[in-house]
Amino acid sequence: MVTKPTFSQEVANLLHASHGEPLDTCIQCGTCSGTCPVADFMDYTPRRLIGMINADMKEEVMESNTFWYCASCFHCTVRCPSKIDIAGLMYALKRYSIWKHQYAEDAVGPVFSETFVKSILRSGRSYEPVLAPSYIFSYGVREFLNEAHTATNLMLKGRLPVLPPRIKRLENFKKVANRIIPMEGGK
Amino acid sequence: MSTYSYFPGCSLEKMALSYNQSALQTTKAVGVELQELEDWNCCGATSYFHVDELLAYTMVSRNLAMAEKAGHDLVAPCSACYKNAYFTNAYLKEDEDLADHINYALEQDDLKFSGDIQVKHLMEVFAEDVGYEALKETVSHPLKGLRVAPYYGCQIVRPKKDDEDVENPRFFEDLMTSIGADPVDFAYRLRCCGGSLLITSRDAAFRLILELLQNVEQSEADVIATACPLCQTNLECYQRQINQEYGTNFKIPVLYFTQLIGLSLGIPTKKLGIGSEFVNAERIVTYAKEPA
Numbered sequence: 001m002v003t004k005p006t007f008s009q010e011v012a013n014l015l016h017a018s019h020g021e022p023l024d025t026c027i028q029c030g031t032c033s034g035t036c037p038v039a040d041f042m043d044y045t046p047r048r049l050i051g052m053i054n055a056d057m058k059e060e061v062m063e064s065n066t067f068w069y070c071a072s073c074f075h076c077t078v079r080c081p082s083k084i085d086i087a088g089l090m091y092a093l094k095r096y097s098i099w100k101h102q103y104a105e106d107a108v109g110p111v112f113s114e115t116f117v118k119s120i121l122r123s124g125r126s127y128e129p130v131l132a133p134s135y136i137f138s139y140g141v142r143e144f145l146n147e148a149h150t151a152t153n154l155m156l157k158g159r160l161p162v163l164p165p166r167i168k169r170l171e172n173f174k175k176v177a178n179r180i181i182p183m184e185g186g187k
Numbered sequence: 188m189s190t191y192s193y194f195p196g197c198s199l200e201k202m203a204l205s206y207n208q209s210a211l212q213t214t215k216a217v218g219v220e221l222q223e224l225e226d227w228n229c230c231g232a233t234s235y236f237h238v239d240e241l242l243a244y245t246m247v248s249r250n251l252a253m254a255e256k257a258g259h260d261l262v263a264p265c266s267a268c269y270k271n272a273y274f275t276n277a278y279l280k281e282d283e284d285l286a287d288h289i290n291y292a293l294e295q296d297d298l299k300f301s302g303d304i305q306v307k308h309l310m311e312v313f314a315e316d317v318g319y320e321a322l323k324e325t326v327s328h329p330l331k332g333l334r335v336a337p338y339y340g341c342q343i344v345r346p347k348k349d350d351e352d353v354e355n356p357r358f359f360e361d362l363m364t365s366i367g368a369d370p371v372d373f374a375y376r377l378r379c380c381g382g383s384l385l386i387t388s389r390d391a392a393f394r395l396i397l398e399l400l401q402n403v404e405q406s407e408a409d410v411i412a413t414a415c416p417l418c419q420t421n422l423e424c425y426q427r428q429i430n431q432e433y434g435t436n437f438k439i440p441v442l443y444f445t446q447l448i449g450l451s452l453g454i455p456t457k458k459l460g461i462g463s464e465f466v467n468a469e470r471i472v473t474y475a476k477e478p479a
Contacts, residue, residue: 037379037398041391069388071395072233073379074345078353085346094237109237109387116234120246124228126197135386143389146428154202154424157463161201168226172296176249179292180242 007058014092020077020085026050032076032086042066046076046086062102067093068109108135121177124167128160189316191307192254192261193221196268196416197229203265203416205460209445210264210309212459216452217317217325221262224253230268233383241288247275248289251306252298264309264445266415267382270342273306277348308343310414310444314358319365327453328475329367335447336408337363337370338399339377340418362444363412366451368474373406375399380418385425396421397429400437410471411441419443424465440468450475 005013012022026047033045043064044052052061070090077087094113097103103110115134120126139147154160167173199207214221227250229235235243251272254261263269279286280302290299313322337359347353356377360370380399381392399422403411413419423441430437442461449459456462456472 037395038384038388038391041388041394065388069384069391071341071379071382071384071392073341073382075341075377075379078345078347087346091236091240095240098238107387112383112387113234113237116232117238117242120229120231120235125200126229126232128202131386139389146431150424150428153465157465159202159204159463165197165200167228169296173228173249175295176245176292177242179295180245180289181239 007056007061008053011053011089011092011096014096015085015088020080020088021083023050023084023089024054025082026054026084027082029081031079031081035075035079037073037075038069038071042069046090050084050086050089061093062097062100063104065104065107066090067097068103068107070094106138108138111135121174123164124170124173125165127164130164188218188220190220190222190259191312192224192257192259192304194224194227194230194250194254194261194263194268194272196263196265198265198416198420202420203443205463206264206416206419206443206445208458208460209443209449209454212454213445213448213452214309214312216449216454217313217322219312219317222257222259224250224257224261227253230263230265230271232267232271236271243271244275244278244285245289245292247271248279248300249293249296249298251276251279251304252293252300255301255304256298260305260307262307262309262312264414265417266308266340266342267417269306269308270346273348274346276302276304276306308414310343310358310362313444313448314362319361322362322448323365326366326451328451328477330447330451330474331367331476331478333368333410333447333471333474334371334406334408335363335368336373336403336406336411337376337444338380338403338411338413338418338422340413340415341377341379341382343414344377359412359414359444363447366448368447368451371406371408373402373408375402380415380421382417382421385421392421393425393429393432396425397433397435400426400429400435400439403439404437408439409474410447410468411439412444412447413441414444426466438466440464440466440471442468442471447471453477 067090363370381395384392
């Protein structure tokens with residue numbers, strides 16, 4: 001009988017392209033948490049999160065907002081004395097949570113990321129206006145108005161595109177993507 | 188004259204048009220040719236890597252393979268594009284199986300990754316290829332007395348590549364010195380601007396921007412210099428909202444390092460895209476003077 005992998009093994013498997021040391025080398029020193037500029041917005045600090053993964057506390061980890069607060073600044077990664085790629089770990093947890101469709105109810109990150117990917121696959125380049133619906137509805141009235149004001153200014157300064165950009169060899173580009181993730185209509 | 192394949196990236200098409208204009212103007216003035224990569228696609232930013240790693244590497248590889256075909260090293264002005272291109276290039280060179288898999292996909296666009304070019308950030312081109320001394324010699328309008336906060340941000344120095352000094356880099360300061368400006372010391376020069384948290388976790392991003400602006404203000408800098416479109420947008424376009432939210436009164440211009448270099452080379456402001464800022468930068472322009 002095949003033994004089911006533990007949560008910490010599952011997460012470790014998602015780190016295949018990361019060049020860091022495995023999570024169980026963590027000495028719980030807290031350099032990552034002390035370095036992280038958004039640690040106090042997180043449900044659990046990076047140090048604590050790694051400890052929880054190593055203790056297989058899957059549910060608590062997946063329900064936390066910690067990894068969606070990571071901005072990929074890699075400050076923790078370059079300072080970790082055990083050479084764990086902590087920012088890489090946060091990416092892995094984001095992928096895991098999207099894959100399992102399991103994330104905190106009010107998280108904007110997963111929807112935004114998925115919208116972003118779809119938009120690139122459609123045209124080859126990113127285009128701000130099509131991304132807005134993925135997050136703007138999570139805003140309160142005041143934030144919404146502030147954001148509209150900023151967007152208007154961007155437009156007036158000629159800094160917002162009116163038309164979506166498109167690459168020329170879009171069909172080839174889609175065929176390339178189809179060889180990685182076969183989709184409807186692909187070859 | 189050195190020639191590069193140039194990957195402007197999505198932001199430079201519109202949001203950071205002034206970065207694109209000033210990059211092209213300044214490189215031309217110092218004898219570097221940037222040939223825009225034909226038909227480049229989005230590098231995937233951070234979002235792509237949240238969803239699917241393999242597809243993300245494939246998208247980046249398409250750009251790398253096109254640069255290889257053109258026969259030049261690849262230059263990216265955006266720190267996020269640079270980081271993605273640099274590390275994808277490095278990973279694929281190390282992992283033959285991954286490269287084979289991705290090359291199977293790239294066949295559909297008649298491309299192949301072979302790993303025979305280098306990836307550079309635009310600032311590296313000025314710091315290393317042009318060099319501080321040679322740049323200094325071409326400066327006609329030194330920015331004497333201008334106090335600049337050289338804001339590195341994140342992905343131009345992190346993750347760590349080879350043996351670079353990620354805790355105390357000096358290349359940005361040295362570059363500013365060579366155009367006659369005074370780089371100021373400020374603690375948060377390597378701290379995150381919030382990146383795309385501005386969209387997904389506004390509370391955190393706003394506080395990061397606030398703290399950065401406070402730190403710059405304490406250093407009495409006249410201007411923040413950046414090397415990334417996301418840093419520029421967060422620090423500049425959101426100053427008004429930060430002031431509203433926290434009752435502060437920031438009015439700190441944020442320019443691209445290429446705009447400052449351009450001023451020191453006597454390039455007209457319009458050609459450098461100066462004038463599309465939210466925080467007026469006219470006062471900064473007056474520092475560019477021919478020595479009496």
